[in-house]
Amino acid sequence: MLQPPTKRRKLAKGGENKTLGKPDLPLSKPTKCLQDQSDKGAISSAEWQEGRMLDWMLRPCTTQQFIKQHLDQRPIHVSRQKHQHYFDGLLTKADIQQLLKSQQLQYGTNVDVTSYTNGQRINLNYNGSGNTDQLETADASTVMRRFNKESCSVRVLHPQRWVEPVYKLLSMLEDELRSPVGCNAYLTPSSSQGFAPHWDDIDAFVLQVEGSKRWRLYAPDNNADLLPHDSSRDFQEQELGKLLLDVTLHPGDLLYMPRGCIHQAQALPDAHSLHLTVSANQHCSWTDLFELSLPRALQLAGADCIGLRRSLPFDMSQYMGLIHQEEESAQRNNFTTTAQQMLQQVSKHMPLDTAVDRMSVQFVQQRLPPYGLHRREERPDLEVSESSKITLVRPGIAAMTIEDDSVVLYHCLNNPRILHASRPNDVANNESEDEQTDIAPGRLEFDVDYGEVLERILLAHGSKGVSMGKLQRMLDGTDSTVDLFAFIGDLYSEGLIIVQA
Numbered sequence: 001m002l003q004p005p006t007k008r009r010k011l012a013k014g015g016e017n018k019t020l021g022k023p024d025l026p027l028s029k030p031t032k033c034l035q036d037q038s039d040k041g042a043i044s045s046a047e048w049q050e051g052r053m054l055d056w057m058l059r060p061c062t063t064q065q066f067i068k069q070h071l072d073q074r075p076i077h078v079s080r081q082k083h084q085h086y087f088d089g090l091l092t093k094a095d096i097q098q099l100l101k102s103q104q105l106q107y108g109t110n111v112d113v114t115s116y117t118n119g120q121r122i123n124l125n126y127n128g129s130g131n132t133d134q135l136e137t138a139d140a141s142t143v144m145r146r147f148n149k150e151s152c153s154v155r156v157l158h159p160q161r162w163v164e165p166v167y168k169l170l171s172m173l174e175d176e177l178r179s180p181v182g183c184n185a186y187l188t189p190s191s192s193q194g195f196a197p198h199w200d201d202i203d204a205f206v207l208q209v210e211g212s213k214r215w216r217l218y219a220p221d222n223n224a225d226l227l228p229h230d231s232s233r234d235f236q237e238q239e240l241g242k243l244l245l246d247v248t249l250h251p252g253d254l255l256y257m258p259r260g261c262i263h264q265a266q267a268l269p270d271a272h273s274l275h276l277t278v279s280a281n282q283h284c285s286w287t288d289l290f291e292l293s294l295p296r297a298l299q300l301a302g303a304d305c306i307g308l309r310r311s312l313p314f315d316m317s318q319y320m321g322l323i324h325q326e327e328e329s330a331q332r333n334n335f336t337t338t339a340q341q342m343l344q345q346v347s348k349h350m351p352l353d354t355a356v357d358r359m360s361v362q363f364v365q366q367r368l369p370p371y372g373l374h375r376r377e378e379r380p381d382l383e384v385s386e387s388s389k390i391t392l393v394r395p396g397i398a399a400m401t402i403e404d405d406s407v408v409l410y411h412c413l414n415n416p417r418i419l420h421a422s423r424p425n426d427v428a429n430n431e432s433e434d435e436q437t438d439i440a441p442g443r444l445e446f447d448v449d450y451g452e453v454l455e456r457i458l459l460a461h462g463s464k465g466v467s468m469g470k471l472q473r474m475l476d477g478t479d480s481t482v483d484l485f486a487f488i489g490d491l492y493s494e495g496l497i498i499v500q501a
Contacts, residue, residue: 058076153193
């Protein structure tokens with residue numbers, strides 16, 4: 001985060017600013033502004049069916065162009081003067097008003113009411129005359145009075161929980177990206193601004209739905225704040241650095257901002273503004289992968305490398321530590337060199353596959369239920385033979401891991417929409433007892449002998465189906481006691497596979 005100049009952390013010599021994988025620092029390239037001149041308007045049924053949501057959102061930029069030229073690097077603005085109805089049907093001001101009336105939306109958890117004037121942001125997450133420490137259900141008339149009369153912005157958190165088109169879009173994006181996707185909706189009165197300048201810990205795709213909004217984007221003034229792991233505090237105008245972009249979004253337009261891009265937005269005088277911010281890549285960096293894998297790597301390396309188990313020098317406090325950090329000596333150099341060599345040994349023991357499996361399981365447990373798949377729908381009786389072809393109902397709906405001496409399969413078919421993007425405390429505090437007890441976790445546990453067969457099935461989707469005969473031959477000649485037909489029956493009953501005669 002930005003810090004006062006007197007407390008600004010130093011950049012270490014020798015490359016803390018260096019980037020890996022891509023040669024340029026984030027936000028160092030000019031913003032790309034594109035005009036969508038295609039004849040294609042709002043998304044068609046065929047495009048929904050194909051599930052290429054990111055292509056549709058970014059058009060005329062393709063997903064591959066976006067990943068190569070923009071992701072983590074620079075903002076992109078897509079103007080759609082010819083297609084101002086591009087995002088019609090996702091959400092409207094009337095939908096938000098109806099949500100406030102029909103759902104028990106709670107301040108701070110489901111909805112925020114906020115204003116930003118004269119450099120100060122004020123939250124009005126209460127119905128009465130003063131703020132309380134207790135969760136309070138938002139009164140629809142109070143919220144809309146503050147919107148209409150007091151120029152307050154209304155932020156609806158996670159509208160995908162209640163709004164079908166937003167749920168459909170996000171679920172299909174999660175299918176496509178294989179990582180969590182979130183969303184907030186922002187309803188802002190004319191000539192108003194709801195939030196102070198800040199950066200977020202997510203990559204943001206702004207979809208302008210109604211009205212127009214002026215956006216100003218800035219680069220952080222410290223390279224150590226690029227692609228941050230956490231969101232920032234609110235900034236004052238005088239703290240803002242280099243202006244990257246000053247643009248007005250109109251209905252149908254899109255704006256992409258990498259995490260760490262400071263921004264502020266204000267509705268134009270002629271009408272209210274409504275936009276959706278679709279978020280991705282929250283805590284999905286190399287840092288997060290290593291946080292999962294390093295503890296185990298230390299255990300494995302410590303068991304395998306005797307050097308890591310050797311005693312530290314008795315006298316290290318005489319040349320190491322904060323009071324010696326500005327000194328240069330042979331002892332410090334030797335100590336640092338030895339530590340770096342030890343870390344190289346640790347890196348050779350990184351259980352990267354296991355860590356990726358853990359991240360995959362976390363995603364499967366947290367994601368939306370796949371659109372169009374219903375776990376409890378009636379299915380015909382299973383008929384299976386050696387020639388039957390087994391396919392996964394949809395890629396990415398399940399993840400496998402090893403726990404103790406068992407193979408555990410997690411899937412998302414049971415995931416409740418109403419808890420998408422919830423933190424554990426949100427679930428405990430805000431969901432009814434009936435909603436909590438009715439949730440059956442998508443988890444199946446099998447003997448480890450089923451592992452190889454399950455791996456093959458998880459790779460079998462679309463035209464890559466695998467026959468029962470091939471699965472059986474994988475088991476022939478082994479000591480496995482796998483009951484393949486019973487195993488397939490369990491997966492079929494759970495709704496995870498399609499069996500074709």
